[in-house]
Amino acid sequence: MNKKFSEVKSETLLIILLSFTIIPFLILCFYNHPSAEDFFFWTRVDKVGFVNALLNLYKHWSGRFFSHSELLLNPLIFRSFDGYKFFTLFLMLVFLYVLFLFVSELTKKDLTLRQRILSSLSIFFLYFYKMPTMSEGFYWLISVPVYQNAILLSLIFFISYYRLNNAKNFSGKIIYTAASCFCVVAVAGSNEIAMSSMILISGLIAVVNLYKTKKLSWFLILIII
Numbered sequence: 591m592n593k594k595f596s597e598v599k600s601e602t603l604l605i606i607l608l609s610f611t612i613i614p615f616l617i618l619c620f621y622n623h624p625s626a627e628d629f630f631f632w633t634r635v636d637k638v639g640f641v642n643a644l645l646n647l648y649k650h651w652s653g654r655f656f657s658h659s660e661l662l663l664n665p666l667i668f669r670s671f672d673g674y675k676f677f678t679l680f681l682m683l684v685f686l687y688v689l690f691l692f693v694s695e696l697t698k699k700d701l702t703l704r705q706r707i708l709s710s711l712s713i714f715f716l717y718f719y720k721m722p723t724m725s726e727g728f729y730w731l732i733s734v735p736v737y738q739n740a741i742l743l744s745l746i747f748f749i750s751y752y753r754l755n756n757a758k759n760f761s762g763k764i765i766y767t768a769a770s771c772f773c774v775v776a777v778a779g780s781n782e783i784a785m786s787s788m789i790l791i792s793g794l795i796a797v798v799n800l801y802k803t804k805k806l807s808w809f810l811i812l813i814i815i
Contacts, residue, residue, distance in 0.1 A: 601704040608711040612686075615718050615728075619679040622729045624666060628674070631658075631732075632666040656779030660735035674731065681734050685742055686714050692745045695752050740777050740784035747773035747788075751795070754809060767809040774813055 634643040640662055647658045665673030690710040697706060721727045728734060747770055754766035774792065778785040792814055799810055806814075 601702075601708060605704060605708055605711065608708065608715060611715050612711065612718070615724075616679060616682060618729065619682065620675050622675050622678050624671070624674050625730065625732075627732050628664065628666055631661045631664060635662050635667050654736065654779060654781060656776045657735040657739065657781060660739065661732060664731055678729060678731060678734070681738070682728060685738065686710065688742050688745050688749075689714055691749055695749050736781050737784075740780035743773045743777045743780065744784065744788065744791075747777065747791075751813075763809060767812055770809075770813050 631643075634646070637643075638646070640659075643662055644655065644659055647662075648655050652658065665677050690706065693710045693713070694706050697709070701709065718724065718728070726733055728738060750766045750769035750773060754763060754770060757763045757766055774788055777788045796806060796810060796814055800806055
């Protein structure tokens, strides 16, 4: 009993210590300021509206339809510099939460809640700490929808697909199939590297599924399409 209590106490202490290591990254969000490129997207929405701006960017500039839709809806369209800072903080916290869900989905049968939190905080800190350029990786709002959110959506895809395979009822399969399909489309519309990776991942899943079951399930066919 004392040994178990000691383990819980040490895990709690580690969670607190790791929480302090990520606090500086969160505080820096309030010193974040938009750059020239951020105003580019705001002025387009201001001049021609969201739909026309998105169509123009898709036809004449880049096919990144999903990440561009996020960029066109950034807080600057409301003339809010504080919103820009809080939005960066919000995206960072969402990233941490999805990372926790991903870790939990894979390890919930083997790890306790504290251990999963500890693992998520560790990965989060290492990812941020070893990022080649933090200022362009997360504090530059243009890069977040294009690159970071593509990673986040990929994690959500794995969560959805895992739950889809374990869903017992038809409604659950419909919900997680829709979520998986949405993530595939969103990742493909975020950036070219993520699109190529998602095509490769979907293809590998299909090959493994075909090898094991000698057929493709209807929900996997929808995801591939």
